[in-house]
Amino acid sequence: MKATYALTDILTLALKAGLLAHQSGAGTHRTSLIIQRTARVLGAMQVEVIISSTNIGATIERGHERETGFRKAPHMGVNFSLLTSLDSWLLALEKDQLNASDAQLALDEIAQAKGHYPRSVVTLFVGLSCGAFAALFGGDTAAILITTLGSSLGMAVRFQLVLQHFKPFVFASTASFVALLCTGLLRDFTSTPDTAMAASVLFLIPGVPLINGASDLLNANYLNGIVRFTMSAVIVLGIAIGISLALRILGI
Amino acid sequence: MSTPWIIELMAAPAALGFALLFNVPPRALWMCGILAISGHAVRKLVLTMDGDMVFGTLLAALLIGIVAELWADRHNQPGVIYAISAAIPMIPGKSMYQSVQALLGIATMGTEADGTALLITAGVHGVKAIMIVLALAFGIAAPLLLLPKRSK
Numbered sequence: 322m323k324a325t326y327a328l329t330d331i332l333t334l335a336l337k338a339g340l341l342a343h344q345s346g347a348g349t350h351r352t353s354l355i356i357q358r359t360a361r362v363l364g365a366m367q368v369e370v371i372i373s374s375t376n377i378g379a380t381i382e383r384g385h386e387r388e389t390g391f392r393k394a395p396h397m398g399v400n401f402s403l404l405t406s407l408d409s410w411l412l413a414l415e416k417d418q419l420n421a422s423d424a425q426l427a428l429d430e431i432a433q434a435k436g437h438y439p440r441s442v443v444t445l446f447v448g449l450s451c452g453a454f455a456a457l458f459g460g461d462t463a464a465i466l467i468t469t470l471g472s473s474l475g476m477a478v479r480f481q482l483v484l485q486h487f488k489p490f491v492f493a494s495t496a497s498f499v500a501l502l503c504t505g506l507l508r509d510f511t512s513t514p515d516t517a518m519a520a521s522v523l524f525l526i527p528g529v530p531l532i533n534g535a536s537d538l539l540n541a542n543y544l545n546g547i548v549r550f551t552m553s554a555v556i557v558l559g560i561a562i563g564i565s566l567a568l569r570i571l572g573i
Numbered sequence: 574m575s576t577p578w579i580i581e582l583m584a585a586p587a588a589l590g591f592a593l594l595f596n597v598p599p600r601a602l603w604m605c606g607i608l609a610i611s612g613h614a615v616r617k618l619v620l621t622m623d624g625d626m627v628f629g630t631l632l633a634a635l636l637i638g639i640v641a642e643l644w645a646d647r648h649n650q651p652g653v654i655y656a657i658s659a660a661i662p663m664i665p666g667k668s669m670y671q672s673v674q675a676l677l678g679i680a681t682m683g684t685e686a687d688g689t690a691l692l693i694t695a696g697v698h699g700v701k702a703i704m705i706v707l708a709l710a711f712g713i714a715a716p717l718l719l720l721p722k723r724s725k
Contacts, residue, residue, distance in 0.1 A: 347651070401597045402598050409649060412649055443593045446589060446590040448590070450586055450587045453585075456583040457580060518670065519670030532653070533714075535710035539715060565677045
């Protein structure tokens with residue numbers, strides 16, 4: 322026999338789970354499923370979900386009771402660990418291993434979990450990964466090294482600007498400018514300068530919005546898909562502007 | 574495309590940097606690397622068999638998407654955490670860069686100069702980059718829809 326929870330509590334928990342998914346890089350379909358599954362498993366009979374790029378909301382019903390709630394979801398980031406924990410949280414809830422108040426606590430814990438990797442390690446590895454790009458594009462060893470250096474610097478700048486809540490357009494153009502300028506200034510050391518410079522800005526590519534956008538379009542969430550594609554286009558435009566400024570200064 | 578096959582291994586570090594950026598759980602990292610290398614190698618295989626880049630990217634992305642989904646399903650994880658990190662090394666960075674560079678060439682040339690060649694270079698590389706990115710994005714997203722769903 323399952324406990325009966327107040328509709329308001331169910332809605333709060335479902336919206337919280339949905340909000341976390343939405344802000345950690347889940348596609349629209351996944352976020353919607355998470356809200357529906359959470360509400361249903363806690364006892365809602367009918368669940369209607371609305372997800373836009375900046376808001377999520379749901380109406381849940383049980384008999385003659387009905388409750389509606391909305392949450393603002395201003396920022397779309399990426400946190401795949403959180404997405405994974407959310408999946409196991411939902412599974413535990415569905416297997417009846419958690420009651421509502423435990424689930425609430427567990428969800429708070431998931432939301433507050435720190436990242437697995439310190440910022441300096443991420444910065445260095447993102448730099449290395451751009452160096453690997455230079456190798457994949459056919460660059461020599463010197464190209465790999467200077468790309469790694471330039472991209473790490475750019476990535477450090479990006480982190481700094483993101484922490485100060487600058488918009489994507491601003492951090493994309495500034496970070497690509499820094500990365501390309503640094504790589505370009507060292508271009509005399511390599512015989513394949515073009516590959517080094519092309520690879521140095523790739524850490525800014527909006528991979529998650531692009532792939533989620535495609536997934537939204539294929540799932541018939543056309544509006545959200547277009548929003549994600551547009552977001553990616555703005556970031557790519559920012560990268561292009563940073564590149565063009567740096568190339569002018571370098572005189573290439 | 575005469576680069577040796579060993580270079581394909583560089584897809585793993587390229588993917589892992591992004592996996593760290595996306596905060597992929599440590600236990601899932603090795604699979605991201607393996608998927609990245611397999612995807613990149615499949616694309617190279619298509620290229621050596623006289624296939625084109627866009628088709629090769631689509632095939633590679635489909636492979637990554639399907640394997641990621643099946644693997645994640647067995648471990649009760651979201652498949653995107655593997656698929657997105659593994660797809661990143663196939664981003665057409667060089668074409669994008671060449672397109673921007675050509676566009677800048679148009680911006681900086683004299684008033685009398687003829688920019689037709691630059692415009693063509695920018696257009697061709699830009700369109701190619703867009704097609705590869707779309708093939709990548711749709712290839713990764715498609716398996717989620719096509720694979721049969723378990724009752725959940």
